[in-house]
Each structure stands twice: as structure tokens, then as C-alpha cells.
Amino acid sequence: MAEVQTLRARYQEQKSLLLQNVRDSGASTRGVHSALQNLSNLADQTLRTLWAEAGFTPSFALVAVGGFGRGELFPYSDVDVLLMLPEGVSPEHDEDLRSRIEGFIGSCWDTGLEIGSSVRNVAECVAESAKDVTVQTSLLESRLIAGDARLFADFQRRFAETLDPKAFFVAKTLELRQRHTKFENTPYSLEPNCKESPGGLRDLQAILWVAKAARLGNSWDDLVRTGLATPFEARQIKRNESLLTLIRARLHLIARRREDRLVFDLQTAVAESFGYTSESSDGVGLPARASESLMRRYYWAAKAVTQLNQILLLNIEERLNPSTHAPRPINERFNEKAGMIDVASDDLYHRHPHAILETFLLYETNVGLRGLSARTLRALYNARGLMDAKFRSDPVNRDTFRRILQQPVGITHAMRLMNETSVLGRYLWVFRKIVGQMQHDLFHVYTVDQHILMVLRNMRRFFMAEHAHEYPSCSQLAAGWDKPWILYTAALFHDIAKGRGGDHSELGAKDVRRFCAQHGIEREDAQLIEFLVIEHLTMSRIAQKADLSNPDVIADFAKRVGNERYLTALYLLTVADIRGTSPKVWNAWKGKLLEDLYRYTIRVLGGRAPDPDAEVEGRKRDALVLLALHAEPFESQKALWDTLDVGYFMRHDASDIAWHTRQLSRHIALARNLAGTPNAKPIQAIVRARLSPVGEGLQVMVYTPDQPDLFARICGFFDQAGFSIVDAKVHTTTNGYALDTFQVVTSMLPEHYRELTSMVETDLDRTLVQQGPLPSPSRGRVSRRVKSFPIAPRVDLRPDEKAQRWLLTISASDRLGLLYMVARVLAKYHLSVQLAKVSTLGERVEDSFLIQGAELQYNRKRIEIETELIQALAA
Incomplete structure (x- = not known):
């Protein structure tokens, strides 16, 4: 021993x-x-x-x-x-x-x-x-x-x-493909695995494994001697392999365990071990995170490894299985070989630099081409230095790039292929600046360049019949759109100025204006593209934060977009953009809000001036039709509708009005008939729940005598029950009852729909009737991302345009019980909530409330309210 x-x-x-x-x-x-x-x-x-x-x-x-x-x-x-x-x-x-x-x-x-x-x-x-x-x-x-x-x-x-070298090659390439699929086929994950992710060390090891099995070499120098790699490629591999190796070794040391993931918790420590520090960048005084510098370097290395992995594996495959397909000439510069674009000579791009962009135009315009051959990939990799300022300003290249954008098919694959081969960033220099750029906003889960390409993909899908079921309204609008390339160009530029300081929408608009002038895009089309880039966040902000029942909100937005063509283009870009941020960000409720805003605005743009009275009468008629379908008695709605004002009918659509009426009219009529008799009992609480008509979560209606802490009490119930509120419409009737409607979601739907609706109706009813003190808010753990990128909570309280109500906007890191903590503060100061819009953007919340209360008239009280809200958000 x-x-x-x-x-x-x-x-x-x-x-x-x-x-x-x-x-x-x-x-x-x-x-x-x-x-x-x-x-x-x-x-x-x-x-x-x-x-x-x-x-x-x-x-x-x-x-x-x-x-x-x-x-x-x-x-x-x-x-x-x-x-x-x-x-x-x-x-x-x-x-x-x-x-x-x-x-x-x-x-x-x-x-x-x-x-x-x-x-x-x-x-x-x-x-x-x-x-x-x-x-x-x-x-x-x-x-x-x-x-x-x-x-x-x-x-x-x-x-x-x-x-068997051939069988081993097939097995390892299938294994590589499955591994890449596990990591979403991108080296640009915000928390990549430097060993297993695409572009990681495993990709380099796979090359040497199949080469060794085929007796083609055991090292990078061996691959050069056998002609599988060039000396330049071997030097690039060694350089990037050393960086990835050092990152992985440092991860182990800092984590004090086997850890191959560059998780947010460790990125800063690893970056500092490389000597990176937070400092100003680009002369604009913005702090550049040390982790951002490291990750940019990592992404460039991973991208190079991905390119070289593809080149060398295709070369090894050609050695193991020599192609029997005779090259078919496409033109004098390119051949088609086994479904791949193959350069006619290794030095093609050096002799004819214009052929670089032509490669991707051919990819779009020739049916049946699946990609680029190893020879073409290698030629592009070695021609990167040719794509300089002179190349970018060449009229022939500008014409080719414009034609690439304007092709009816293939745009998504062409742009992705151009990015993978570094051609996109070399030609479009402003794009190069955002390749591998992280986004520290808890909203995006992709680097800026990958987000842009994701938005471009989403936009393209609007025009593809096989994807019409994903976004029916968008696909319907796209079917009548005459120039899809305008939307593709806007998607390509909408976030291209991220990270430069200032408003990226305005900076991006300047970039795209210059691009359109350089590429001969007609003035009318260029103006629309510029509008889309500068306003790409506007529609989302209004839909998720403003009161869409307010005619002034719709009129102002209609004035801002100007016409139906601009509105339609902005709507399509907004949906594509939100869907391209994170799988968790989009939901059916956000889709409905955007669709409602589009529909309301199109009426105004069509010359129909906002008329609240006419709108109310229209919704009442539609609701009566729905009530008749359910065989409701004649004028059964009257008892309820007599207690409702214009605000209620403006804020609810016909289907919600009909649902409320069917659930409440009998109870209200009975209470009215018994009024003044010995058997008279006021309605204490009526709670009804159903699957949301939007298609996600539950819609819950609450009818109960109004009280100052009612909103907080309901939020407390949903908090304790594990529901998240995404929207709340709060209304007080003329006879003193609250008629509130909540959209809530939970991970348990839809499998347990019946049990959940029954539980909500029974338990929330009991909670409201029994009263009692407000429950303590849940204290959920914050996620690793929130810990690594904390958001300073912000509270903004200001009167609305008519100075009748107040608009409260909060922004904070998301966590369990957050909305309930806000509601408790509002209840403490006897503030009634008229409207609540809860927007979860990844792991950040942006919530808006329309509130009223006497305390808001005093400046000192408003400061107290804002202070307590910030304390609650930061707790």
C-alpha cells in the first residue's frame, strides 16, 4: 500500500x-x-x-x-x-x-x-x-x-x-452524419461541444480513422504525401486542430472534470485563460465580452474544420470508390459529376475569378445538382484570397450575385453553401463581420449569421407548397407576392449590423441602401427593402405590447407602413424573423396577435376609417350567429350584454363573446330574476376553461365580484399550479363584476386536457370564494443562461396618449413566479389591471400592462411603485 x-x-x-x-x-x-x-x-x-x-x-x-x-x-x-x-x-x-x-x-x-x-x-x-x-x-x-x-x-x-476499408468508411460517415444531426448540423451552437459538434475534434479524427483504415496515411503529413491533402490544407488543419485541442484541455482544467462543452458558465474563464479581456471594440465604446472574442475564434476554426472535413472525406471516398460516372459538361468551365458541380480545372478560379459566384448560380439553375465536388470545394477554399475589394466591386460579380438572389428556387441552399465555403462573407463584406458573432440577449439561440440564414429559410418556405401547412396565412399572402427576392434580400440584411453599436436597424438600412445602389436594384424595390430592414422590429413590438383594441394604435401603425404591399412584406418578414430566433420563442398566441394586427391594419389601409361603434355592432352580430348555432334562447345574451361597455366588445372577438355569453347568461339572468327575494344569492365566482381556440394551451374565463387584489390572486393560483400566463384581458362590468380572460400554457397539454380544465375550474373557483391571504410566490431557479447573461430589470411607467390610463412595461430575466410578483406589487397599491400582455423571448420577458388607480396621480407614489417593482424583478 x-x-x-x-x-x-x-x-x-x-x-x-x-x-x-x-x-x-x-x-x-x-x-x-x-x-x-x-x-x-x-x-x-x-x-x-x-x-x-x-x-x-x-x-x-x-x-x-x-x-x-x-x-x-x-x-x-x-x-x-x-x-x-x-x-x-x-x-x-x-x-x-x-x-x-x-x-x-x-x-x-x-x-x-x-x-x-x-x-x-x-x-x-x-x-x-x-x-x-x-x-x-x-x-x-x-x-x-x-x-x-x-x-x-x-x-x-x-x-x-x-x-474492410469501404464498409468502415460508410459506417463512420453515417456515424458522423448522425452526430451532426444531434447538434443540429451547425458548428454555431451558442454552447458547442468542441469534441463532438460539427467542426469539432471528432471531425478531424474521423478523417484520420478512415484514412488509416484505407492505408492512406496515419497523419496529416501522410495525407499530403498520398495526395489527399495539399500542404496548405495540412497547415490549416494543424493550426485549427491545435486551437480546438487547447480549448478542450483548458475546459477540463477549469471545470476540474471531463467537460467538452463550451457552456456559458465556463466561456469567460476559458477566454480569460487565453488572455482575452473585456474592452471597447470598433471605437464605439461598447464592451466586448472576453467570451465573445474566444467564441468568434472558435467558430472560425470550426468552420474551417467543417470545410476541410468535407473536402478530405470526399477525396478518400473517391479513392475507395473511383467514380464510374463520366463528367457531363455544363459549360466550358464546369462539369456535372455524379450529381456534383465539378470544376473543369483545378486553377479555374485563379484564371477566371468570375466563376466563383457562377458556381452558386449554376447550383440554383441546374436541376438535379446536389452539391459541390471535393475538387470544387478545394478550389474554392484555395481561392478565398481572390475575393478582395476589386472582386467585390466588379460589375460582372455584382450582376451574378443579384441573379443568385433573384432565382425562383434554390436560394436557401445556395446561401448556406456560400456561407459554408466562406464565399458569402468574402463577397458581402458586411456579412463577414457577423459570421460567428454571438448574441447575448437570452432571445436568440443562434449566432447572427446562422439566425439570418434561418430567417431566409423561413421566408423561402412561405413560397413552397409543401410547407403551406406550417404558416397557412403567410403562405396565402406569399402566393400573391410578385418578387420574392425582395423579401430574401431584406432577410439577408435585417440583422447584418448587429454588434456595431447604435441602432442595428438604422445601420442595416444604410448597408442595404448602398447594396441596392451597387447592384442596380430599381428605386421602388430598393425603398421597400430599406423600409423592411429599418422597421423589421416594429410590427412585433406593437402586436406584443400595444392595445390592439385601440383604434389610434392601428391608425398610427397603418400610417407608418403606408400601403398594403409594405404591410404584407413586413408581416412576412416579422413572422420569419421570430420563427428564426429560437424554437421556444414562437407560439400560436404570438401568431394570432400578428395576424390580428395585420387584419386590423389592412382594413384601415383599404380606406375604412376606424369606427368603434360599427366594429362593436359587427362583433355582436357575429356572436349572435354563433349563439344561434348552439340553440341559445332568444335574447339570452341581453342580461350579460347590458352590463358590458364598448371597451369589452372592442377587446374580444366574436367567438370569445359568444363563449362568455353561453357560460354566463343563464346564471346572470337567474340572479336578476331572484333579486329582492329571500332566495336571492349573488354570484360568487364562475370559472370556465377550454382548449384555446388559438390551438395552444387553455383559455380561462373568470367572472366574480371585483376586488383590488383579484388579478394578483388569479396570477397566484396559476403560479402555484404551474401555468404560464401569455395574455390577460381584464374587464369590469357596470354591475361591479370582473370578467377576465386568460391564455395560459403548461407543458402537460394537450394529453391531460380534460383533467386540467376540470382542475382549473374547480380549484380556481375555490381559491376565489375562500379568499384568504395571497400565497407566497414560487422561487424558481434561474437557468444557466440567465446566470451567465443576467439582464438588469427595467420598469417603465407612463400615461397613455389620452392620459386616462397608464402603460407599465417591464423587462427582466424569466423565472417561475415573476408575473405573480409583479401582480402582488400592483395589488398592494390598489392598481387595477385592464390589459396584460406577457411576452417571453427565450429566457427574457417583455411584459406590458394597462393599469389604473388613484395612486398613479402622485409622483412620489409612482416612484415607490417603480422601485418596488424593480426590487421584485431582481429578487
Whole structure:
């Protein structure tokens, strides 16, 4: 035991010294591979000592496999070893051997080696590898640490005889594809896995695995000698591999465990270990996060790895399966080869730089082309330096790029391919500035360039019949749109000025104005594109924050857009933009709000002046039709409608009015008829719930005597029950009753719809009748993203345009119970809520409330209210 303790102390001391070298290397990647090799060598030495002390006979072998077999060991990676047994020997039938193996493995752990072990003879190794490509890959990288060299040589020979390079290539490329799909096929995740994500270390390892299996080389220099890679490509691979290796090693050291994800919690610490600090950038005085500098560097490396991985794997595939397809000429510069665009000569782009953009125009205009050949990808990779200022200002190239934008099909794939090959950023220089740029707003889950391409994809889908079921209203509008490329151009530029300081909408409008002038886009079209870029946030803001029942809001918005063409274009861009931020941001309720705003505005633009009386009468007529369909008695609505004013009918559509009437009219009529009799009892509370007509969550109606803390009490119930409120319409009738409607969502819908509606109706009714003190708000844990990118809570309280009510707007990091805490403050000051719009943007909330109350007339009280709200949001 004393010997093991001594060995452990020596191993830990030497390992600490080696790890300190990795810590002290700063941003330099020069010595990272030798440092990890030294860690591997240290593990080898320790294993040899323990192997010798275990007393195995000379006919046994200790073999390093997997990542350890490559001869590089990351700080907290497993030490994977194989105890190779001679034929005819088995621990199952040899108690002494089993005891030695268990003792050896135990001593490894006691020494501080985190062992991953297997025990097999040669035949078992070969048999297992034939069944599992993961085992096959692990054994492919095996090397002898100690023991019988002849046994290991015999294994290598028999393993090589059974290894089918073609089958192995297919298995590894399928595995790579599945792995990329798991990470959404993008290297630009905001929390990438530097080992497994597209563009990570695993992509580089996959190249060497299939090359080694095909006996084409074991190193990057070998691939150069065999003609699979150029010297330039090998240098690029080595440089980017060293960066990714250093990032992964630093992640292990900072996390003090095996951690390969660049999670938000660790990004800043890793960045600071590279020497990055927060400082002003671009001369505009904006703080640039240290993590942002690191991640930009990571994304550029991952992008290069993705390109080179594709080039080299296609080259290896061509070696393993030489194409039998004769090239078919497309024109004098390009051929079609097995469905791929193939350059006619390796130096095409250097001789004819105009052919660079022509490549992507051909991709769009030739049916059946699936992508670019390895030869074309390599030629583009080596031609990046040609795309300079002169290239960008060339009239021929500008004409080609405009034609790429204006093609009826293929725009999404063409732009993605241009971004993957670095052509888009090289030609459109303002786009290059946002490639790999993170967005620290808890709203977007993609880098700026990937968000833009996602919005472009969404816009394109509006014009594709096979996607009409996703956005029916948008697809219907797109069907009548004459120039889709206008919308594509606006999508490409709408966020292109992010990160420069100032208003990115205004800066982006200047960029697109210059672009349109340079590319010969007609004035009328250019003005629409510029309008879309500068106003791309307006429609979303109004729909989610303003009172759409207010005719002045609609009239002002109609004046801002000017005409139906501009409105339709802005609506399509807004939907595409919100859908392109995060899978969690869009919901059916936001879709309805945007659709309502579009519909109300189109009426005004059509010359129909806002007329509240006419609107109310129209909604009443439509509601009566719906009531007749349910066989409601004649004038059954009268008892309820006599207590409702214009504001109610303006704020609710016909279907909601009909639903409220069906649920309440009988109770109200009965209470009216019994008024003044001994049996008279006032209505205490009526709660009804149904699946939301919008198609997501529940719609809940509450009818109960009004009281100052009613909104807070209802919010408290939903908070305790695990529901999130996305919209609330609060109305007080002329006879003193509250008639409130809530849109709520929960993760349990729709499977438990009936149980949930019953629970809400019963339990909320009981909560309102029993009264009692307001429950304490839930204190939910904030997410890792919120911890890493906290938002300073903001509160804005100002009178509306008519100075009759007050508009309260709050912004804060989202967490459980947040709305209820706001409602408690409002209840404390006896403020009644007329309208609540709850907008969750990723992990940030932007909520708006229309409120009334006597306390708001006093400046000192308003300051108190705002202060308490900020304290509640920050708690």
C-alpha cells in the first residue's frame, strides 16, 4: 500500500507540473500537443510500473486503445486500456489470474489513473470489432504499452485482415452524419461541444480513422504525401486542430472534470485563460465580452474544420470508390459529376475569378445538382484570397450575385453553401463581420449569421407548397407576392449590423441602401427593402405590447407602413424573423396577435376609417350567429350584454363573446330574476376553461365580484399550479363584476386536457370564494443562461396618449413566479389591471400592462411603485 501511495504522489505531482504548462501557455497553441503527449507518456510510465508489480507472465500484453491509443491524454479523460490475453487463457477459469487483473485495475485507480478497461484475447478482439464499429475504431488506434510484442503484432495482423476499408468508411460517415444531426448540423451552437459538434475534434479524427483504415496515411503529413491533402490544407488543419485541442484541455482544467462543452458558465474563464479581456471594440465604446472574442475564434476554426472535413472525406471516398460516372459538361468551365458541380480545372478560379459566384448560380439553375465536388470545394477554399475589394466591386460579380438572389428556387441552399465555403462573407463584406458573432440577449439561440440564414429559410418556405401547412396565412399572402427576392434580400440584411453599436436597424438600412445602389436594384424595390430592414422590429413590438383594441394604435401603425404591399412584406418578414430566433420563442398566441394586427391594419389601409361603434355592432352580430348555432334562447345574451361597455366588445372577438355569453347568461339572468327575494344569492365566482381556440394551451374565463387584489390572486393560483400566463384581458362590468380572460400554457397539454380544465375550474373557483391571504410566490431557479447573461430589470411607467390610463412595461430575466410578483406589487397599491400582455423571448420577458388607480396621480407614489417593482424583478 505504501508503494502505491508513493506512486500516486509522484504521478499527481508530475501531472500537476504538466498541467501547469498548459495553463501558462496563454493563447499560444504551439506546445499543446507535446503537453498532452507528455501526459500520455506519464500515464504509460505509471502503467508499466503497476504492470510489472502485478506479476503478469510475459505472454500477456497491455494495450492503449481509443483516445489514449493516439498518444495524447487530456487532463480528465479516461485512460482506456485493453488487457490482451494469450489464446486459451481465461480469467473465468483461473482464480489467480482474475485476482491479478482485479488487483492491477484497483491499483490503477488507487494511483489516480481513471481507467477504462477491457479484458480479451485476440480472437475476441477481432470478433467484437466485427460487430461494433465503435470497438473497431477504438482498436484501430491501439498501441502497445507493455508485455508481449509478438502477441500485439499478431493482433494487428488479424485485425487488419478483417477490416474492410469501404464498409468502415460508410459506417463512420453515417456515424458522423448522425452526430451532426444531434447538434443540429451547425458548428454555431451558442454552447458547442468542441469534441463532438460539427467542426469539432471528432471531425478531424474521423478523417484520420478512415484514412488509416484505407492505408492512406496515419497523419496529416501522410495525407499530403498520398495526395489527399495539399500542404496548405495540412497547415490549416494543424493550426485549427491545435486551437480546438487547447480549448478542450483548458475546459477540463477549469471545470476540474471531463467537460467538452463550451457552456456559458465556463466561456469567460476559458477566454480569460487565453488572455482575452473585456474592452471597447470598433471605437464605439461598447464592451466586448472576453467570451465573445474566444467564441468568434472558435467558430472560425470550426468552420474551417467543417470545410476541410468535407473536402478530405470526399477525396478518400473517391479513392475507395473511383467514380464510374463520366463528367457531363455544363459549360466550358464546369462539369456535372455524379450529381456534383465539378470544376473543369483545378486553377479555374485563379484564371477566371468570375466563376466563383457562377458556381452558386449554376447550383440554383441546374436541376438535379446536389452539391459541390471535393475538387470544387478545394478550389474554392484555395481561392478565398481572390475575393478582395476589386472582386467585390466588379460589375460582372455584382450582376451574378443579384441573379443568385433573384432565382425562383434554390436560394436557401445556395446561401448556406456560400456561407459554408466562406464565399458569402468574402463577397458581402458586411456579412463577414457577423459570421460567428454571438448574441447575448437570452432571445436568440443562434449566432447572427446562422439566425439570418434561418430567417431566409423561413421566408423561402412561405413560397413552397409543401410547407403551406406550417404558416397557412403567410403562405396565402406569399402566393400573391410578385418578387420574392425582395423579401430574401431584406432577410439577408435585417440583422447584418448587429454588434456595431447604435441602432442595428438604422445601420442595416444604410448597408442595404448602398447594396441596392451597387447592384442596380430599381428605386421602388430598393425603398421597400430599406423600409423592411429599418422597421423589421416594429410590427412585433406593437402586436406584443400595444392595445390592439385601440383604434389610434392601428391608425398610427397603418400610417407608418403606408400601403398594403409594405404591410404584407413586413408581416412576412416579422413572422420569419421570430420563427428564426429560437424554437421556444414562437407560439400560436404570438401568431394570432400578428395576424390580428395585420387584419386590423389592412382594413384601415383599404380606406375604412376606424369606427368603434360599427366594429362593436359587427362583433355582436357575429356572436349572435354563433349563439344561434348552439340553440341559445332568444335574447339570452341581453342580461350579460347590458352590463358590458364598448371597451369589452372592442377587446374580444366574436367567438370569445359568444363563449362568455353561453357560460354566463343563464346564471346572470337567474340572479336578476331572484333579486329582492329571500332566495336571492349573488354570484360568487364562475370559472370556465377550454382548449384555446388559438390551438395552444387553455383559455380561462373568470367572472366574480371585483376586488383590488383579484388579478394578483388569479396570477397566484396559476403560479402555484404551474401555468404560464401569455395574455390577460381584464374587464369590469357596470354591475361591479370582473370578467377576465386568460391564455395560459403548461407543458402537460394537450394529453391531460380534460383533467386540467376540470382542475382549473374547480380549484380556481375555490381559491376565489375562500379568499384568504395571497400565497407566497414560487422561487424558481434561474437557468444557466440567465446566470451567465443576467439582464438588469427595467420598469417603465407612463400615461397613455389620452392620459386616462397608464402603460407599465417591464423587462427582466424569466423565472417561475415573476408575473405573480409583479401582480402582488400592483395589488398592494390598489392598481387595477385592464390589459396584460406577457411576452417571453427565450429566457427574457417583455411584459406590458394597462393599469389604473388613484395612486398613479402622485409622483412620489409612482416612484415607490417603480422601485418596488424593480426590487421584485431582481429578487
